Amino acid sequence: MIVFELICSGNHRFEGWFSSADEFTAQRGRGLLECPVCSDRSIEKLLTAKIGHTEQVAPPAAVPSPAQIVPMATGKSLQAKLHELIDHVLTHTEDVGAAFAEEARKIHYDEAVRRDIRGTATAQEAEELIEEGIPVLPLPIPRPGDWH
Structure with a gap:
């Protein structure tokens, strides 16, 4: 190679x-x-x-041919997929803002209606939720107008 x-x-x-x-x-x-x-x-x-050995290295006995060429994901297509994911999250969740940790606990302990929520939490709040067995997932959702 x-x-x-x-x-x-x-x-x-x-x-x-x-x-x-x-x-x-x-x-x-x-x-x-x-x-x-x-x-x-x-x-x-x-x-x-050239770095390293200067001696000739024997080529491999046989280099397999690729069965098919699969196009590599491009930066633009990855960015488009990220935008799709973010749009899905924004469309299918309720924004509870800074009350995220409190609302997540209420839902987990059946003190509030079960639903998908999003919001903000400090690192400490997120860690405490995880320790309580409440699943959380940080998502890189930019503020409106910050899309590139």
């Missing part, structure tokens, strides 16, 4: 692992290489210094 330091036209740097330098050239020629950050297909090798 050979590892190349690669860069896209958007200046995103990443590694690519290939069975040979010719395989890199072939994959790039067929348009199979894509930046994992921005999906750019204009990929170049960066110059790198």
Whole structure:
């Protein structure tokens, strides 16, 4: 295997692992290489210094061919999935704000109607809820207007 330091036209740097330098050239020629950050297909090798042994290493006896090429998830598609998740949470939960810990306890101990809630809690409150056996999950939901 050979590892190349690669860069896209958007200046995103990443590694690519290939069975040979010719395989890199072939994959790039067929348009199979894509930046994992921005999906750019204009990929170049960066110059790198050889490190380590200078002796020739025998190639592997046989390099298996991939059965199929599975496209790598792109930064944009991952961001879209995160937005879908956040939209689902916002649509299907009740915002109880800073009363989250108190309301979660009431629901857990059947002192309030069972429903899906969201809100804010301090790290200490979240830890106490978990110690009581009340499941909580911190979610990275940005404030309205903070979406990029």
